[in-house]
Amino acid sequence: MNSEIIIEVEGLYKTYPGAAQPAVNGISLAIRRGGFFGLLGPNGAGKTTFLSMLTGLLKPDSGRMRIAGLDIIDNLNEIKHRLSFVPQDTALYPTLTAGENLAFFGSMQGLSGSSLRMRIEECLNISDLNNFADSRVDTFSGGMKRRLSLVIGLVNKPDILFLDEPTVGIDPQSRHFIYNTLRKMNAEGMTIIYTSHYMEEAEALCDYIAIIDHGSVIAQGEIGHLLSQHGAANLEQLFLALTGTRIRE
Amino acid sequence: MNMHKLLASISKEAKIIIRDREALLLLFVMPLAFVLIMSLAMRDAFKEKGRVIFPIVILDMDGGRVGREIINAFSNTKYFRVDTSPNNEERVREDISRGNHKFAVIIPAETTRKAVSRAKAQMGTTNYKQAGALSIRLMADPTIQAVHRSIVISSLNRILQGIETKMLIEQFAAIAEEATGINIGIQQGEAAKIIRIFSEVTDEYTGSAGGNAMPTSVQQSVPAWSLFAMFFLVIPLSVAFIKEKQQGSLLRLKSMPVPAWVVLAGKMIPYFVINQLQFVFMMLVGMYLLPFLGGDALEIGNGPGGIALLTISASSAAIGYGLLIATFCKTSEQATTLGGTSVIIFGAIGGIMVPKFVMPSFMQKLTVISPMSWGLEGFIDIFVRGGNINNVLPEASMLFLFATVCFSIAALRFRFMFR
Numbered sequence: 001m002n003s004e005i006i007i008e009v010e011g012l013y014k015t016y017p018g019a020a021q022p023a024v025n026g027i028s029l030a031i032r033r034g035g036f037f038g039l040l041g042p043n044g045a046g047k048t049t050f051l052s053m054l055t056g057l058l059k060p061d062s063g064r065m066r067i068a069g070l071d072i073i074d075n076l077n078e079i080k081h082r083l084s085f086v087p088q089d090t091a092l093y094p095t096l097t098a099g100e101n102l103a104f105f106g107s108m109q110g111l112s113g114s115s116l117r118m119r120i121e122e123c124l125n126i127s128d129l130n131n132f133a134d135s136r137v138d139t140f141s142g143g144m145k146r147r148l149s150l151v152i153g154l155v156n157k158p159d160i161l162f163l164d165e166p167t168v169g170i171d172p173q174s175r176h177f178i179y180n181t182l183r184k185m186n187a188e189g190m191t192i193i194y195t196s197h198y199m200e201e202a203e204a205l206c207d208y209i210a211i212i213d214h215g216s217v218i219a220q221g222e223i224g225h226l227l228s229q230h231g232a233a234n235l236e237q238l239f240l241a242l243t244g245t246r247i248r249e
Numbered sequence: 250m251n252m253h254k255l256l257a258s259i260s261k262e263a264k265i266i267i268r269d270r271e272a273l274l275l276l277f278v279m280p281l282a283f284v285l286i287m288s289l290a291m292r293d294a295f296k297e298k299g300r301v302i303f304p305i306v307i308l309d310m311d312g313g314r315v316g317r318e319i320i321n322a323f324s325n326t327k328y329f330r331v332d333t334s335p336n337n338e339e340r341v342r343e344d345i346s347r348g349n350h351k352f353a354v355i356i357p358a359e360t361t362r363k364a365v366s367r368a369k370a371q372m373g374t375t376n377y378k379q380a381g382a383l384s385i386r387l388m389a390d391p392t393i394q395a396v397h398r399s400i401v402i403s404s405l406n407r408i409l410q411g412i413e414t415k416m417l418i419e420q421f422a423a424i425a426e427e428a429t430g431i432n433i434g435i436q437q438g439e440a441a442k443i444i445r446i447f448s449e450v451t452d453e454y455t456g457s458a459g460g461n462a463m464p465t466s467v468q469q470s471v472p473a474w475s476l477f478a479m480f481f482l483v484i485p486l487s488v489a490f491i492k493e494k495q496q497g498s499l500l501r502l503k504s505m506p507v508p509a510w511v512v513l514a515g516k517m518i519p520y521f522v523i524n525q526l527q528f529v530f531m532m533l534v535g536m537y538l539l540p541f542l543g544g545d546a547l548e549i550g551n552g553p554g555g556i557a558l559l560t561i562s563a564s565s566a567a568i569g570y571g572l573l574i575a576t577f578c579k580t581s582e583q584a585t586t587l588g589g590t591s592v593i594i595f596g597a598i599g600g601i602m603v604p605k606f607v608m609p610s611f612m613q614k615l616t617v618i619s620p621m622s623w624g625l626e627g628f629i630d631i632f633v634r635g636g637n638i639n640n641v642l643p644e645a646s647m648l649f650l651f652a653t654v655c656f657s658i659a660a661l662r663f664r665f666m667f668r
Contacts, residue, residue, distance in 0.1 A: 055504045056503075056504065077506050080505060084504070087497040087500050089495075089497030089500075091498045091501040092498065093265060096261065096264060096265065103257070104257055104261045105501065105505070107258075108254055108257065108258075108506075112253050
């Protein structure tokens with residue numbers, strides 16, 4: 001694995017207006033280029049807020065964030081060309097076809113002409129939706145929508161792919177398909193940062209994780225190292241040991 | 250590069266709009282239905298450039314000079330449509346009570362003879378007892394507005410006064426001839442030949458091109474409901490925008506290298522085109538479909554530049570308002586309720602549902618708060634008052650100002666959301 005740091009975060013803070021506690025409370029971490037980084041945490045821990053700041057969707061109150069050496073706030077437009085974000089919702093236009101959704105988001109990523117057409121073709125292949133290119137998304141199953149949502153994130157061949165719980169509520173076949181696709185993209189050199197509540201999934205996919213609770217990183221490192229450090233048999237045990245068993249709203 | 254993104258954004262929005270059949274029905278069929286219903290239903294109320302035409306039955310049981318003169322007098326004005334076919338008072342009374350006739354003038358038998366006798370009595374050549382009482386009656390449908398009833402009563406009284414004057418002149422002439430031996434030249438029943446001192450009063454309107462200031466039902470309804478439909482676009486526009494937020498596609502767009510103006514313009518341009526198509530469609534309905542269905546044809550005057558300026562400014566105002574609603578509402582239910590209700594209120598206040606000229610003066614003053622009223626006044630300036638682009642500059646400026654204020658607030662809010 002490449003040891004070059006692609007994302008560096010130092011002392012990041014964010015408090016929403018009216019909130020008593022910060023959503024992100026002094027996070028500092030570094031992510032290696034080509035890594036598969038899992039961001040884990042209970043509900044309301046600050047994962048999505050942190051991810052939103054890394055993707056430029058939200059401004060931090062303070063702290064520094066750099067991607068490939070560039071400050072995110074100062075170079076947002078340039079950085080946006082290098083990354084892609086797959087939100088928790090499928091984020092598709094239901095009355096457009098799969099091909100039209102890809103064409104639109106591809107155009108918004110700056111692709112056009114033959115390069116756009118080629119990427120649409122490739123993405124339909126990756127998602128195994130070739131036969132549904134001209135079908136409206138509102139006729140798709142949940143799994144098909146997830147697959148399409150994922151490949152829209154790949155249309156611009158990003159250096160860094162951010163995914164916010166990409167496998168929520170889908171069938172095992174589609175989930176398996178998404179695992180394989182992400183592994184393949186990661187093997188080709190794409191840096192992947194993703195959040196999930198599925199510990200088995202994170203254990204199988206990630207080489208490095210950070211567990212966040214109450215806006216702070218409470219543990220980070222390689223999974224094997226963390227498990228042995230805390231004497232846990234698996235990631236779920238480790239997660240519950242660090243975040244407790246109290247149900248979060 | 251941004252131009253390519255803008256075109257892609259326009260294309261995406263256009264496809265979404267075209268595939269939303271319910272929204273298209275709302276934007277095209279709803280105003281079509283309103284224009285057809287209101288233009289045809291209110292045709293008579295606006296007839297002859299806004300003059301009210303009163304249908305009136307005259308039952309002439311006299312058969313003499315007075316009956317003829319009453320019939321002629323009513324028939325010779327453009328405000329009455331006379332029907333002399335009924336010949337039975339009971340039947341006329343029954344028809345009035347059923348609402349089949351609105352007004353009926355009953356001229357009893359012997360009216361002419363009694364009228365001449367009473368004229369003679371007035372001159373002292375006979376006495377009133379010999380002449381007998383004389384009464385011409387007016388029956389009216391009780392649902393008729395009091396103001397309309399008063400108009401018909403005063404018209405009938407004016408006609409009767411005219412007949413009285415002529416009869417008195419004839420009697421006076423007869424007495425004078427007998428006393429002086431000089432032939433004055435007015436025989437019994439010939440006073441109608443006397444030249445009137447005053448000519449008939451005509452109503453004069455002061456349009457820029459000498460046109461009539463009162464619209465026909467079509468000139469009122471077509472622009473009114475076109476504007477209403479253009480503003481009704483607030484609902485699909487704001488709902489589409491909110492759905493985009495809720496479905497997460499706006500969030501995805503935010504993470505992409507797309508300027509906020511591309512996203513906004515990509516939404517506004519297709520809706521602007523829809524507005525223009527709505528207006529052209531409604532104009533064609535007014536010009537070709539309404540006459541085919543028995544209504545008046547829409548006369549659009551000679552101000553194409555003014556019409557274009559008004560449709561562009563009205564569309565800008567509608568889209569600006571739609572974006573304002575979209576950026577402040579959190580759910581599509583909120584947008585539908587707030588957008589729909591406010592547009593209906595704008596329409597009610599702005600003279601869309603009830604024409605401004607029938608409103609009491611304080612309500613007429615209130616119309617200035619509705620952008621639809623500005624647009625409608627502009628179209629009436631062109632269609633009815635013969636105005637041109639210069640005459641509609643104030644209305645168009647108000648609409649552009651409204652659009653600018655709404656759009657500025659919406660853009661600030663959107664930039665805040667898109668940041």
